[in-house]
Amino acid sequence: MSVLARTLTRGITAGVVTLALGSAAFAFELEAGKPYDLGRPATPEEIAAWDIDLRPDGADAPVGQGTAAEGEEIYMVQCASCHGEFGEGRDRYPVLFGGEDTLASHDPVKTPGSYWPYASTLFDYIHRAMPFGQAQTLTDDQTYALTAFLLYINFVVDDYDFVLSHENIGDIEMPNHDGFIPDSRPDAQPETVCMSECDVATEVVGRARIIDVTPDDDGETAAISID
Amino acid sequence: MDRSNEAPDGGARARTGAQPSSTGRRAFLKTGLKTGLGVAGAAVAGGMAGRAGATPMTAGAEADPATLPPNVPWWNQYLGDGVAAHPYGSPSPYEAHVVRRNVEWLTATTESSVNFTPIQDLYGFVTPNGLCFERHHGGTAEVNPVDFRLMINGLVDTPKVFTIEDILRFPSVSRFHFLECAANTGMEWRGAQLNGVQYTHGMIHCVQYTGVPLRVILDQVGVKPNGTWLMAEGGDSAGMHRSVPIEKALDDAILAYAMNGEMLRPENGYPLRLVLPGWEGNMWVKWIRRIEVGDKPWHTREETSKYTDLLENGKARFFTWEMDAKSVITGPCPEKPVLHKGINQIKGLAWSGRGRIKEVHVSTDGGRNWMQARLADPVLPKCLTCFNAEFEWNGEEVLLQSRTVDETGYVQPTMQALQEVRGVNSIYHNNSIQTWLVNKTGEVENVRLG
Incomplete structure (x- = not known):
């Protein structure tokens, strides 16, 4: 059809x-x-080499395994220079642990432990994009080990020798698994489109010049990061 | 502050300088340009000196009397460059300030970062290719088209591999569409932060995309009946990938190889990218190397940890694909101060990811009273639409705003209305009404009203 x-x-x-x-x-x-x-038809070898994704339920997870203990060794060599020895994130590189109970606060910290809904996403992203600038150099076993280590430092698994594999990655339940809701836009709509004598606040309560973080200004940085 | 256009005192005709050689002319241009920029910086009122985007043309650069009537300027007398001087042309050197700019503190590296289209300096709704903002997650992939392959696999009858030559042999469509990053205006959720429309609204571009309707390509592999989702995967060092419902693929998605009449620029996905009209730019996967057909979404990093909209209660919306209707005044704006008392033109852009723009309203009093702006033809669906209005400036403070309504009846909300529903932690999908304060000196500031 x-x-x-x-x-x-x-x-x-x-x-x-x-x-x-x-x-x-x-x-x-x-x-x-x-x-x-x-x-032309793709060959099974071509597909196997390029089809590197997996799904939250563990479908298509590559065969392999690794422990948090093994992952820590790899982490210190391959990851700590940007993400910090404790996953705290150097400079503006992503923080990899913590942030519990911050999502409803004024300063939410989005980490695998506090925000990411699926363990598969960690494996998939590390496997395809990390280390930054040397993508797809980690083996499947190394990636399972690193994922296990990140689950360990985020208290998702308690055992340092926990073995993460293609068989159980779909069973891991992340702390913020239920934190996502479907898009409910359109939202924030007025009852009518007011054209004159509208009842709106017109007092200036904030000025970008005062915040002073626009390039070419000499200013402190105090802002939300997009990445 | 008016740029002088006075007639000269006497009738005497001054001689222009010696005939410039080719190198002399270049030197002249260089000096002229420097002088122009210097004067521009000095002429604009306090705090604006050296402001990125200040335009010599409008900010008070002084003309050289030797080039003005009744004199005949040198370019009117002597030969210029021949036809082969610029095999691929560039803008005038006097337009050197019209460039993409980035905000260094936003990201850890430029390879995983964004820059901004200088919409304050553009005319019409088409963005020149070299000025389209860039958003990379692992830098620009430099792909030789000979080495390019697109694989389609998953729930299909015949998984296939296509070359770019194959892609170019399919029937093509050409459509004008805007591409807006979901994070455009994302730094403004908590208050007025960046003092320039390039930075507040410049994660957008609009070009004519040419390519193959995605459904034509999917027909070549035979999507199985349970194939309800696609995963588009980039060939960059981030392997950037997103889940797309198959309805969008069958509706208006395009696999595009060209923009504005030429092959894509490397930074915009050369040689092939996904175009999903009206949907957030992150999904328009660049350097696309693979499409997998599946029966469930993948929940990739870019659709879980990023590009999800955190609400005040700590829950986050996911799969927020459409870009809601939005508009902004691109002149006057912080980069384009009001230089003249009397009649001033307001220009701006409006767009909606759900269809055509129906109306744009402009206010000069912070949203108390509104007038209809003129929409410039053509008004195309999921495309930038230009609007214009006029206001009389008498030197008093003015609060400029624009508000758009799209053909679905959706009304661009105030920031207050957005915050009431979403709080201030969303980062993405801020399409609220922007306020520019024109102060008594004619400077324009990004302000928040409350």
């Missing part, structure tokens, strides 16, 4: 009629499901 035909079917059953109509309009320009005989 072509993807367009599937959208129409799914659209009707799922109630996303507007999306289905959008695709139907598109079909006047391009024939749905038309084969172009371009590209």
Whole structure:
């Protein structure tokens, strides 16, 4: 079945009629499901080498294992120069532990222990992107060990010799597992669109010049980081 | 503060200088440029000296009388560069201040960082390719197109590998769309912080993307009936990846290889990137190397630990894909002070990730009273829309704001309304109304009202 035909079917059953109509309009320009005989089949070896992701339930987790104790040794060599010996984060590099009970405060600290909902995400990110600038150099076993170490310093697992593997990574429950809710926008909408004599506060209560962190100004940095 | 356009005293015609040689002309340009910038810095009122983005054209640079009527300037007399001098052209040297800028304290490294489009210096809704803001997670991947491969695997009938040559042989579409980072204006949640529209609103660009509708490519591999999610993965050193519901892929997603008529710039994903019109820029995976089809989302790092919107109660919204309607005045703004009493033009940009812009309203009194702004044609869906208005400045303090309404009826909210729902820890998706204070000297400041 072509993807367009599937959208129409799914659209009707799922109630996303507007999306289905959008695709139907598109079909006047391009024939749905038309084969172009371009590209070639991917080989199993190619897929195995590039398909490096895994899912929260542990699906597609690469075969391997490692302990927190093994992970600490790797961490000190490969990670501590940026993340700090205790995961405290040097300069503006990410903090890797702590932050419990801060999410509702004025100064939330988002770490694997306080914020990340899934252990699989830790493995996946370390495996594909770390060490920074030397991506995909860690073995699967090293990555399991590092993930186990981060779970250990965040009190997700208690045993220094805990063995994390493809068999149990989908079973790890992170502390903030239930901390995420679906998008409920649009929100913050006014009851009417006021055009004149609107009842709004117009007193200046904050000025960027006073905060003084704009580049080219000589100022202290006191701000929210995006990364 | 008016830039002089007075007629000369006498009728005598001064001689222009000696005919400049090619090198002499370059030296002249250099000196002229330096002088222009120096004067600009000095001419703008206190605190603005040397401000990034101050424009010689508008900030009081003095003209050279020898070039003004009744004299004939040297460029009007002598030969200029021939056609082969600039095989790939550049902006005028007098526009050297129109550049992307970054904020060093935001991030630990420039390789995992962002810079900002100088929207205060742009005209129309198309962003020049060299000025489109950059957001990298592991630096720019330098990909030779000969070495490029796109793999599609997962819940498909036939996993396939495509070359860029293959991609270029598919039918193409060309569409104008804005790309806004979810963190645009993210530093302003708690108060007015950055004193420049480039920094408060510059994580946006708008170009004409050309590429293949994603659904055409998916048809080549045959998505299985239980394939409901895609994972788009970048070929950069962060392997940046995001989950995308298949409905979006089948709706208006594009695998784009070109922007504004030329192949993508390396920093924007050359040779192939994902385009998800109206959705947060992080999902528009650059240097895309793989698309996996699955039956559940992956919950990658960029859609859990980042790009989730932390609310006041400590819960966070996830999968917040659409960019809500937003507008901002790009002149006057902190980089573009008000230089003249009397009639002044207001210009700005409006956009919505949910469709077309329907209206833009402008206020000069901090939102008490509003007037309709003129929208400039064309008004395209999920694309920047230019607006204009006028105001008369008599030297008093003015509080400038813009507010947009999109075709779904969504109204750009005040910061107060956003904070009531989301608190101040969200970082992402701040589309609130921006206030610029024009003070009595004509300087413009980023302020927060309360």
